[in-house]
Amino acid sequence: MYNYLDFEKPVQDLDGKILELKRLADNGEAVDVGDEIARLEKRSKDALRDIYRALTPWQKAQVARHPDRPHCLDYVKTLFTDFTPLAGDRAFGEDYAIIGGFARFRGQSVAVIGQEKGSDTQTRLKHNFGMAKPEGYRKAVRIMELADRFNVPVVTLVDTAGAYPGIGAEERGQAEAIARSTSACLGLKVPSLSVIIGEGGSGGAIAIATANRVYMLEHAIYSVISPEGAASILWHDSTRARDAATNMKITAQDLLDLKVIDSIIPEPLGGAHRGRDAVMKSAGDQIDKTLAEFGAMNMDFREHRRDKFLAVGRSL
Structure with a gap:
């Protein structure tokens, strides 16, 4: 059941x-x-x-947060081979909310960075429910710099309610770490692509999702703040999250219309949790197609990324 x-x-x-x-x-x-x-x-x-x-936007948010939905490590284990994880930011410590390293994807070397929520109580606590601390984003920057050095494309898998808002994280420079990670994404000389596989929450998501191509699963969400957070700010009532979700344009369909994302990856009937293998195959096929397109391009990927994000929200 x-x-x-x-x-x-x-x-x-x-x-x-x-x-x-x-x-x-x-x-x-x-x-x-x-x-x-x-x-x-x-x-x-x-x-x-x-x-x-x-489905309403709020119902899509519930699907995106479903506990049985495949998470980052599921995709890594299914789609990638020879995965070699890297740990630590070489400054403070390890952050298990962000998984990162190098692997092979259908024969091609790639760098993989993603947010892992965990699948049961023990792993959710270990991975801090996918909410990264500064050391997590600094680890992501470290991996991106290595990818640039060795001319390896970057694939990111986004699934977080947002960056961790705790006192310790703020003391260690959470905002600065997010900004530097976003800047590192924009400055990559190698091509990059990002897939929103569940929640894409706030700067915690943007920090690793500022890519040449951004895709979303059909029932994923992507927003500047969680619906509950927006409701608390706008109406001082978190129970109005349903209203916030409706007004914030958080669904893949809305964001495709707004040209915030490039394409939608379909999910099986009833959501990704009802067809885990099928949705991971669909995501893998999209990654494969995009990497092949990147390989055929002779272009400045930094300039492409710059133009892409400057165009968001503009109309002709």
Whole structure:
């Protein structure tokens, strides 16, 4: 059984009935129920399709945060080989919220940087729920500088509610670290691409997502602040996060229209958590296609990046 979201209640009810019928059939306590199971499975799939066809921005935020959604390490293990992680910023320490290192992607050497949220209580605490501290961003800068030195393209996987706002992080220069990481992204001489695989929250996301190409999964979100944070500032009421999400244009579809991102990677019906292998393959195919395009380009990737981000929000 899946971890159902609140708005998926009709599907949960139907799936519950299907499981009950299957249990009775397995125990020999019911006559042939194959036709009834098939009918209910069709109703469940149709209900799921109807729900996901009309998701609100707030519902998309819930899907993007689903605990069973594949995270950075899932993509790294599935899409990359010979991954060699690098640890530490050579100044303070290690930050497990940011995963980074060098690997091979379908035979090509790449640098990989991503934010890892964790998949259970123990790993979520270890990775600080994907909220990086200054040393995490300084580690990212270190990896980007190495990628530049060895002429290796950079792939980033973004999934964070935002940079860690704790006192220690602020004391160690959180804002400065984010700014330097963003600057390092902009200054890369090698090509870079970024995929928003879940949440793209605030400067914590932009710090590693300032790339030549930016893609989003279909039900991912990308925003300058979390809906809860925006609601707290605008209305002094975090419970109005639903209203904030609607007004902030945080969905992949909105951001494609605004030309903030370059393309949308489709997710399986019901979200990435219902088809983990399929969505990671789709993301991998997009990365492969983009790296091939980069390889055929003879251009200044820094200039391309500069023009791309200067054009955001402008109209002809």
